[in-house]
Amino acid sequence: MKILLDTANTKSIEEILPYFPIAGFTTNPTILSKESENVRETLLKMMELANGKLMIHAQVTAADTAAIVEQAKELKQFIGDNFYAKIPMTLQGLRAIPLCKAQGINCTVTAIFTPMQALMAGLAGADYVAPYVDRLDNITSNGVNVVKEIVDLFHIYNLDTQVLAASFKNVQQVYNVASMGAHAVTVNTDLCMKLLFHPYTDKSLEDFEIDWSARFRNQEITDLLK
Ligand code: E4P
16 A cells, blocks of 8 residues: 655655655645645655655646646646646546546546545546545545445456545544555645554553663663674
8 A cells, every 4th residue: 555645745744754655745725725835846845855756646726627638737747757637526527537648647536525436537547536534524424435435346347546545634544444455545744653653662662771771771782792
């Protein structure tokens, strides 16, 4: 499973990137509105951090098919081959998918709330679909089940489209979609850090430290090889 960072806060990306096996970044209009002073500069910094290797999923702001395809082309020219056009799950967006794919542009269909929307996007040729787990949970639906249903449908119909589960608020949601076979998740940097946390891990390390220094003081294990 791939882990992406759902943020345009390049400072927090920089802090986390050396430590985690990150496959890319995702943004949407809300994220860029909140986290970016200058969209061009933010994208340039994200490109530098991606180093041509990590995926950058950036959402088009246009609503009609022709404008979606134009924006996707321009964004690909700006970002490069690691760019994925995030296209909203609308009628116009659905039509834009094969047109973008014909021009060699990767497509991630976003704002997915039902398995049927995901199936339509997959049949249209999307590389990824992004179901919104927490937003589903908040309308008394079940985001994790929707992800599982989408994974199953793609398997049944032998589609190459991958599920990039999005909109998470806690570790349990991330774990649940991982165990359902989601191909990728996108999480904010705070939640990414929480994926590692367990108080007993910290406590165990404290205990090791206490026991070691009681016996060997400030010597390291490698000092004792000499
Ligand atoms: C990412 O692709 C989505 O746009 C994002 O995860 C939505 O998250 P939110 O529900 O926390 O806004």
